[in-house]
Amino acid sequence: MGYAELQVTSNFSFLDGASHPEELVEQAAMLGYAAIAITDRNSFAGIVRAHETAKAKKIRFIPACRLDFQDGPSLLAYPSTKNTYSRLSALITKGNLRTEKGKCLLYKSDAFELSGSAIKFLMVPPLSLDLNFDFEPDFETTLREYRNALGKGLYLAACRRYSGDDAKWLFRLNALSSDYEVPMVATNDIHYHVPQRRELQDALTCIREKCTIQEAGFRLYPNAERYMKTIDEMNRLFRHFPAVIERIDEIVDVCSFSLGELQYNYPEELTTDGRNPQEELTVLVWKGAKEIFGNISEKTAATIRHELDFIDKMNYASYFLTVYDIVSFARKNSILCQGRGSAANSTICFCLGITSVDPTKFDLLFERFISSARNEPPDIDVDFEHERREEVIQYIYQKYGRDRAAIVATVTQERQKGAVRDIGKVMGLSADTINCLSSSIWEFTDEWFEGKKLAEQGLNIDDPLLKKVLQLTGQLMGFPRQLGQHTGGFVITQGKLSDCCPILNARMADRTCIEWNKDDIDALGFLKIDVLALGMLTCIRKAFDLATLHYGLELTLANIPQDDHAVYEMICHADTIGVFQIESRAQQSMLPRLKPRTFYDLVIEVAIVRPGPIQGNMVHPYLKRRNGEEPIEYPSKELEEILGKTLGVPLFQEQAMKIAIVAAGFTPSEADELRRSMATFKAKGQVKQFEDKLIYGMMKRGYDREYACRVFKQLEGFGSYGFPESHAASFALLVYVSSWLKWYYPDVFACALLNSLPMGFYQPAQIVIDAQNHGVEVRPVDINFSLWDNCLENQSGKFRAIRLGFRQVKGLREEDMKILVQSRMLPYSGIHELLNAGISKSTLERIADADAFRSIGLDRRQALWEIAACQDHYTGIFRGQAVPEIGMEKIVLPEMPLSEHVVNDYASSSLSLKAHPVSFVREKLELLRVVPTRMLRSTEDGAWIKVAGLVLVRQRPGTAGGVCFITIEDEAGVANLVVFANLFDTFRKEILRSRLLMAEGRLQREGEVIHVIVNRCHDLSGMLRNLTETKKEDLPLLTLSRADETISPVYAPNIKRSVAGNVADDNLFPKGRNFR
Amino acid sequence: MAKRFVSIWFRHLKTDWVSLRKPMFSEAPFVLTLADHGRVVISSTNAFAQKLGIFVGMALADAKAIVPELKNISDKPEPSGKLLENIARWCIRFSPVACIDPPEGIVLDATGCPHLWGGEENYIAAIRNRFSRLGYDTRIAIASTHAVAWAVAHFEKEKMIVPCGKEADALKHLQPAALRLSIDKLELLFKLGIRDIGRLMQIPHSTLRRRFGEELTKRLRLALGKDEEFLEPVELARTWQERLPALDPIVTAKGIEIALRTLLDQLCRRLSAEEKGIRMAIFSCYRVDGKLQQLKLNTNSPTVHVTHLFKLFEPNIETIEPALGIELFMLEAVVVENLYPRQKKIWITRSSIEDERFSEFLDRIASRIGQNQITRFLPTQRYWPERTFRPAVTLDEPIIEKWPLNRPRPVHLLHKPERIDVTAPIPDYPPMLFRHRGKLHRIEKADGPERIEPEWWLEQGEHRDYYMVEDEEGCRYWLFRLGHYVTCSSPQWFIHGFFA
DSSP: OOOEEOOBOOTTSTTTOOSOHHHHHHHHHHTTOSEEEEEEETOOTTHHHHHHHHHHHTOEEEEEEEEOOSSSOOEEEEOOSHHHHHHHHHHHHHHHHTSOTTOOOOOHHHHHTTTTSSOEEEEOOOSSOOTTSSOOHHHHHHHHHHHHHHGGGEEEEEOOOOBSOHHHHHHHHHHHHHHHTOOEEEOOOBSOSSGGGHHHHHHHHHHHHTOOHHHHGGGSOSSSOOSOOOHHHHHHHTTTOHHHHHHHHHHHHHOOOOGGGOOOOOOOTTOOTTOOHHHHHHHHHHHHHHHHHSSOOHHHHHHHHHHHHHHHHHTOHHHHHHHHHHHHHHHHTTOOEEEEGGGGGOHHHHHTTSOOSOHHHHTOOHHHHOOTTTTOOOOEEEEEETTTHHHHHHHHHHHHOTTTEEEEEEEEEOOHHHHHHHHHHHTTOOHHHHHHHHHTOSSOOHHHHHTHHHHHTTOOTTOHHHHHHHHHHHHHTTOEEEEEEEEEEEEEOSSOGGGTSOEEEOSSTTOEEESOOHHHHHHTTOOOEEEEEEHHHHHHHHHHHHHHHHHOOOOOTTTSOSSOHHHHHHHHTTOOTTOSSTTSHHHHHHHHHHOOOSHHHHHHHHHHSSHHHHHTTOHHHHHHHHTTSSOOOOSSHHHHHHHGGGTTOOOSHHHHHHHHHHHHOOOHHHHHHHHHHHHOTTOHHHHHHHHHHHHHHHHHTTOOHHHHHHHHHHHHHHHHHOOOHHHHHHHHHHHHHHHHHHHHOHHHHHHHHHHHOSOSSOOHHHHHHHHHHTTOOEEOOOTTTOOSSOEEEEEETTEEEEEOOGGGSTTOOHHHHHHHHHTOSSOOOSHHHHHHHTOOHHHHHHHHHTTOOGGGTOOHHHHHHHHHTTTSOOOGGGTTOOOOOOSOOOOOOOOOOHHHHHHHHHHHHSOOSSOOHHHHTHHHHHHTTOOOGGGGGGSOTTOEEEEEEEEEEEEOOGGGTTOEEEEEEETTEEEEEEEOHHHHHHTHHHHHHOSEEEEEEEEEEETTEEEEEEEEEEEOHHHHHGGGOOOTTTSTTGGGSTTOTTTOOTHHHHHHHHSTTOTTTSSSSOOOEEEO | OOOOEEEEEETTHHHHHHHHHOGGGTTSOEEEEEEETTEEEEEEEOHHHHHTTOOTTOBHHHHHHHOTTOEEEEOOSSOTHHHHHHHHHHGGGTOSEEEEETTTEEEEEOTTOGGGGTSHHHHHHHHHHHHHHHTOOEEEEEESSHHHHHHHHHHOSSOOBOOTTOHHHHHHTSOGGGGOOOHHHHHHHHHTTOOSHHHHHHSOHHHHHHHHOHHHHHHHHHHTTSSOOOOOOOOOOOOOEEEEEEEEEEOSHHHHHHHHHHHHHHHHHHHHHTTEEEEEEEEEEEETTSOEEEEEEEEEEEEOOHHHHHHHHHHHHTTOOOTTOEEEEEEEEEEEEEOOOOOOOSSOOSOOTTOHHHHHHHHHHHHHHOGGGOOOEEEOSOOSGGGSEEEOSSTTOOOOSOOOOSSOOOSEEEEEEEEEEEEOOTTTOOOSEEEETTEEEEEEEEEEEEEEOOOTTTOOOOOEEEEEEEETTSOEEEEEEESOOOTTSOOEEEEEEEOO
16 A cells, blocks of 8 residues: 655754755655655745655655644645645735744634635644543544534544554544544654654754753653654554555545646736737837937847847746836936846846946857746846835835735755754753854864864864764754845745745844745746845945035946046056955955956956955966966867957856856756856765766866866856856946046045945045045034035035044934934034033033034033033023033143044044044154055065054955965055964964054065065054053053053953043954954 | 051952862963853953953953963852852951952951051051962052052052051042942043042032032042941851750760750750751760760751650660760751741641651651661653652652653552563564563553653663553553564563552
8 A cells, every 4th residue: 555644844844843855755755655745834935845856756745734723733734726725825924924923823713714625634633642541622622623614624633653552542533533524544743754863853852942952851752753654664553544544545636736836927017008018128128228329239239139039938028027117116216226147148138227237348148147948037136225225125015015025035054053052052061062162163074073173172072972962963954944034035926926935024124025945936937036235336326416416417327437547547556445346455456466457357357356266276377368478378269269358267157157068068057057056065965976077078078187177176166256247247337436436536435435334345444544545635523514424515625525424423323413413503602502402411422522522612521521510501591501610610621632532533433533543653663663654665575674553454265275464554554464374373362462563574566566474473552552641740650550460450341341541452443354 | 546447359359269179270371251142251360361461351252362272161140249258257367347348359347456467567468478378369458448448459559558547648649440430430530531539639529529420429538538438247157056064974864865955955946046947967975085976867857846856866865875974065957947937727638748747757767767768759851761750859849840640650660671571473562471580471451562762862772662561460560672673683571660
């Protein structure tokens, strides 16, 4: 007799099932089951994966779920048709939307509404009998109730649990079954595919119950019987009730619905004048083309026609219209947006205004975008301003309704760190050991599991408990832990979305998403649109607005003058602080070498400084060939066509893929699969198989082995860290636009950038310094002039002056400052006026900390003194008058020295316009023979040199083999330090702790690129400490304060946190940002 | 006479304390840590760590980045009060009035004490030396007010003795933090450029009050001795001990009995006044020849019931050998617990563990057969039969878990399962007959199997299939087969218990 398993809990019932849906289906297929259903708790999240596996393993799969009710025993539900599936999905949606994310509130009455809909229900009876060896009486009552409501669709789930009273239990159930005419069906209540997973299942139970395994007790199952048994064993277990097994077929036969039947339909309401989508698209494209090109060249026209035909053939017109609609909404509301990724290959996307890169100029391949060979829906990603993307998202919800549009889920997986923490806690390891374990993890390696790394941490790897922890951690990794929301992937349908998949509330307000992730969506052929956020677009839009306001310019992404020589000149000198993409240290050192002169050079620049090409060792060959130091040669004629644009060095994803196709004989879909398999580390075994295929394929075609290996290595990097050419082109456009703004309107650019922070690599201080270096006057925050945002004031020199806004000051709230600005009819003349305007005392103190009372003649100290007394101010008829100091002589506060002002500026706004902190210690630095960074340019290559400055950035990229790159800043500029791995260990403390770092080393010059190869490091942070001290004679014993290491009272640390006293150990000066 | 106060500041109180117990930490940088919002933060450092730039409040990860060999131990979140209290008691040797001064200090009212040590200089040196010999790193100052002594101990470097009337001078150059002000006040003062107390003292009090509130002026007044500070001294721990010297040496059992009863009377009266009861007591008899005879008793619950306690001692009195006579009797309650008066019930409905007559009964049995012969079992939440129960810690430990009733378990579980020979059909039927200790049992009825897996986190092994069986005599047994039935090997069967 055959067997099909109907009660299966996969790990998508989070912290309950202990096997992946894929594993369960594979095991069922191996055991020769006729079919398998997955019944996760109130969820369809795992069924697409199971469906896909079942398709591959050729086993019937029944999408199903377990309905857990608030007020009754659970039901397993098996839809028989597409319609009933939709109703079930709608039911779960209803339960999901009733409550917050991760929960589902269902009542049995909800399920009763589905009666008569040909859904088969299996009722799950209680697992234990009462003292009279019978079911609790309410079970009988509920059974009657269920039976009356659901009629013939209801069955009882019978299973063998080996709990000692199985025979009695089955006997009682059988009696009920015949009394109420509810037939019994055999299940095995599967929680894992093999019995060995019991340990993991126990551990999951503990995680769920938040207890350790030692105290879990009866919350665990007593035995390991919830695994998939052979058909013979199942038949033997139910030998007394053979009908129970036979009846499985009854359900399996009826429930013939397959997920493959789900049909995706595009939303339709996007056409006008009664045109069908294809006609509408054609009209829009030609209209757009005329606007953009004016005269459409024959070549362009042919491309457009070709693309239109293709879209017609594949029936993608509605999709393009949907994206067009979203983009037009953004345009209408002047939200900047730009298509990224492969969509830039399409002329149609350009004509519709979805992308801004003219594909006719680039000879980009439409086929990379969509191809019939891959038979995959197109994928258009659109970036929007990060501050205004929510508007776009809400527009989509509003336009299509929440029942038709939702965000795609991401399945948050157990990562190694989380897994080892969870398992460690369950196994009762101490917090220290868990920390030790998780800190020993750098990346997922087998070495870690073997414990080599752990032995170094002083853990005993032969300890059986620790071994168990490692073993379970390995199993737990990759388990889904919860459903999150995708960064912006939308699914929009014509019919109700809940017909296809349950919808749930996301954690963020006003967001709903579906239970499936993008792979699931792909597998079922659903379309998704990525609505992404990009900070630089916000910055550019703000810059455009400012340019309109102050210079009367109407700028758009498209009308910025192209190919401006001066802009490229600036880029070549690596003067790119704040510019999109090319502002990082690595990019800055590449720019003077690559010397971009055309737009395409920028495309290459963006693509080349990526982990992919760096790991693939492609950067130096390209530079050499470009500078003519190495001959440009191609391994073969066919590769010349592919690699011609990039001088024979593959730099873009599609080049690497094309090599695989042309040189190694991959089919296009194989090449794409290869790229995907490398992007996700989960498919570990597959990569090897591709590696052999690629290398042998290439060698067979006459390439030498070394070249083949290199191509593969590169492909490996490209998988996740490379750019496709079109994507690089889209980004390069933003690079150019931001560079253009920076060159012609540094005031506008800096102001917009400051208003869009946090983004990019640099702190406000560096952006301000950079603007000042470009001749822009920057004015301090002031109660009488500042707005919340930074803004531009009158002309001062070549440019307009930037007035810093209150947003630069730490701890101020936008609402408070709005009140301050609104009540500023006349300039404020005293602190009490601000108080009367409704600004609280603590806010006033913060404003005083920022030294923003200068326009009424108070420095920060005086202002603070005044504010301290302001709790008694007049109300009623004397309102608005200042309270005089009664009968007291004026107290003279000590004058604050400039250096201390600077320190306080940094404390409150992270920048100072008064001076650079390092300038105050310059004299002392000179005694140490430290040179200012401006001297580096005139120092010769190889000279021994000492530099010192505030640490801006420390970077230890994974690709650099432990080398640490540090950028330091003094009053004159920045210096780039390189610390090799062995020295890093020696000077670890100095490098990590210093605010003011002095480095000794040799200068290395390569064209304009100057590095200091560090030999010694010194922590000079102590010097900064003196900035806050006043003259010695005033405070004779201040040196005995916290700085003195022999005393150092316990109370100091608490004070340190807030008082601007101890500069060196404090977070006053930005610690320097660390990057990997 | 002018008051004098000594402030003792333990610079590394907790770490010093740990080093005393774990000497391997005393020579290396180490820190105590606390978890704080998902980060591990350093709560105390020792001197070595501090020298390397590790300070309290730093994240452990940052500290380890600086000093990779840094050792760390989890701190207990409770404050150091208990430890300070013990130290303060110990300090009573220096002054009768010793108070704790959390978080890391002790204050002594030293008025009239220093001359016993030959002056203040010697006095504080003596204290410091005693502490440093113990392993505590201290800073100690003496002044006429507690506040000044504290300030000087924490912030002054050399002059640790402040003469009478020189309080203001001593404070003048110290930073405002020495006044123990709140953080926000200190912050404000710092920003205003007021970096020493001298400058603060120049500002009129009314101005100070207007700008900084009461706190600051109050602190100043305390420091300058204008207001008096209230101190709460610690007391020495009480001992529960009674002595009875005998005028003539006692040699008779009757005499001993009378002495014991008298002592019990006195001790129990004292104890019940404090709502405490005896859990363990020792009765010592000092003989004329210098030998010591002792009787010891334990009770199951705290009691001050004299007759009961006497009865517990009584059977053992004859074991005391008075020899030439006993000259001193002493009774000490070694373990004492709080004794809350139970509410008296008019009708006792059922006898329970709470009934004190029951616990007195058990005490009496225990005094005959030994305390460790009586065990009470409580259920545990475990499946593995050997671990389904545990001995109760105290007699009246309440049952939190109920005994599970849905899984029948034998009343007598064998300590170790015993091998039996069976005849059993395959694959998982109960046996038809089994032989145990030479006797053949023919099985009439059976139920099962109940499959129980071993607790994998403790041991590896095969699961057991338990059967409840009844033989032809109507006796019921709990049998199990170890592991799966496999055709090629004969499975092992065991008997594990007997049902009622």
